[in-house]
Amino acid sequence: MNISRNALPPIFFALLIVGGCGATWWLLLAHSSGAGKPPPVNPAVVAHPIKEPQLNTIALSDEAVKNLNLQIAAVERKSLPRVRVYGGEVMPAIGKSVIVAAPLTGTLRAAADAMPRAGEAVALGRVLFELLPLVTPEGRANLAAAKIDAEGQVKSAQTQWEAAQIALNRAKKLLAGEAGSQRAVDEAQAHVDLAKENLDAAKARAAVLDKVAGELDDGTAAPIPIAAPQPGLLRSVSAMNGQSVPAGAPLFEVVNLDSVWIRVPVYVGDATEVDTAAKARIGNLTARPGKYEHAARPIAAPPTANAASGTLDMYYELDNRHAGYRPGQRVGVSLALAGAADSLTVPWSAVIHDIYGGTWVYEATGPREFVRRRVVVRYVIGDAAVLAAGPPAGAEVVAAGAAELFGTETGFSK
Incomplete structure (x- = not known):
């Protein structure tokens, strides 16, 4: 069937009219369905939001400051040796x-x-x-x-x-x-x-x-x-x-257990960071950070590694006449890392722990005002705690009496 040229324009305009009507109808339906939905409801409403430092601010009286005998120390940026703690195993020395x-x-x-x-x-x-x-x-x-x-x-x-x-x-x-x-x-x-x-x-x-x-x-x-x-x-x-x-x-x-060897599995990615010429510090697995009492010197031993765990073994010799370690006993080993690093440090006595394992210090923001600040302790060396995050250098924190302040804040003081 042939369609004449004169019939094409009317058909074309008819199709346009039908498409426009359909689009208008669809828009009206969408608008009516959206208008019927209720607005979203917030799951919780906080009337007066408070930031964490505002909850942890303590204002003491002059008498309380005198009774607590608080000691203040500054947050310092120091160049300290880097250490990292690994697990070790006691074994008899070869030839003993x-x-x-x-x-x-x-x-x-x-x-x-x-x-x-x-x-x-x-x-x-x-x-x-x-x-x-x-x-x-x-x-x-x-x-x-x-x-x-x-x-x-x-x-x-x-x-x-x-x-x-x-x-x-x-x-x-x-x-x-x-x-x-x-x-x-x-x-x-x-x-x-x-x-x-x-x-x-x-x-x-x-x-x-x-x-x-x-x-x-x-x-x-x-x-x-x-x-x-x-x-x-x-x-x-x-x-x-x-x-x-x-x-x-x-x-x-x-x-003979007068001297024993300590085998320390170290992840291969960390091996290049360990100072192989430095002595290691040995302590119990439950020893507090910085309380590794016994020194062990590095020794040359047959090379061993574990492909399944991706570790290689480092060996240290420990004078065991007074330590009393037994073969097979697991111990904590603090290894020195090569090179020193500038880091934020605070006295280890200034750091307190809450019941969730969080670490905090009390910053002195005024003569009698203290704010509990959250810190992230990277490691402890001696009496200093090296921080990964915390107050800036120069800030003053409570070095002695932080536990008493924490008890005052939480209501568990004497």
């Missing part, structure tokens, strides 16, 4: 745990005093067992092999001790010439001490075997005393009275 084995095949009997027990303290040279050697052709062959092995261990220990002495002398010369460090000297001295202990143990074993060999040749074999090679604690006892043991069977283990 010795397993004693039977030198020959024979029968054990307890020493005259009593049967040794695990956890018991023993002195150097204390006889724990006596071994009655079993004299057989096989036993004689084992004795000859053990004697040759003992002589080889003596020579090896002697060489290690001499090498450790040379390294110690070199470290001392470098330190005297200001080209070395005290840490290198301490590590070299520790290697010398360990090598000397190994040499003494090897010589003692060789002497026992020489004595037994001579007695067997004369036909007068006597019981062989099995003594503790070092002072310490019996970590384990693997033999019983009257037990027959072969040569090389482990009998007991002695661990």
Whole structure:
């Protein structure tokens, strides 16, 4: 069907009229539906909003200020060493745990005093067992092999001790010439001490075997005393009275805990920030910030890491004669970070904690007026608290008596 040119304009105008009417109708419906909705209602109405500092303002009388004996200190910006606290684990020092084995095949009997027990303290040279050697052709062959092995261990220990002495002398010369460090000297001295202990143990074993060999040749074999090679604690006892043991069977283990190692897992992202030459401070897991009493020096140890947790281990040696830490015990370790930083500081005594764990200080805004300000403590070093956020430098805060002010404000004062 053909549409003439004269018919197009009327049809076009009709379509425009219909579209305009539809749009007008839609707008009227939308306006009527919106007009019927009620206005939104606020969930809460606060008649007089009050800011947090207005709630924490205390005005004291002259008599109250005198009775409280408040001491004021200024917020200062200082350059202090940076520290960070990690968790550590106590472990026996390498070389301080010795397993004693039977030198020959024979029968054990307890020493005259009593049967040794695990956890018991023993002195150097204390006889724990006596071994009655079993004299057989096989036993004689084992004795000859053990004697040759003992002589080889003596020579090896002697060489290690001499090498450790040379390294110690070199470290001392470098330190005297200001080209070395005290840490290198301490590590070299520790290697010398360990090598000397190994040499003494090897010589003692060789002497026992020489004595037994001579007695067997004369036909007068006597019981062989099995003594503790070092002072310490019996970590384990693997033999019983009257037990027959072969040569090389482990009998007991002695661990010396006068010095222990502290293993500290450090996140790999933090490892570059830690000052590996600085001493660490050790304390209990429940120790208050800044109360890590024992110092531990860094040591060179076999490198270890944990791929699952993304940590690497740092090792420190701690004098444990008075600390009393036990292997496997978890401790808090405060590590020094490389470089100092300028930070806001306040006396640690000025910081108080509320029941929600929030930290606050009282700023003196007038002769008898104090305002409780919220602070964020980054870390504590000594008697100073380093702040991540708080009052500006120069502000005056209550250094002594903040707890009494908090009690006055909350109504829990005496």
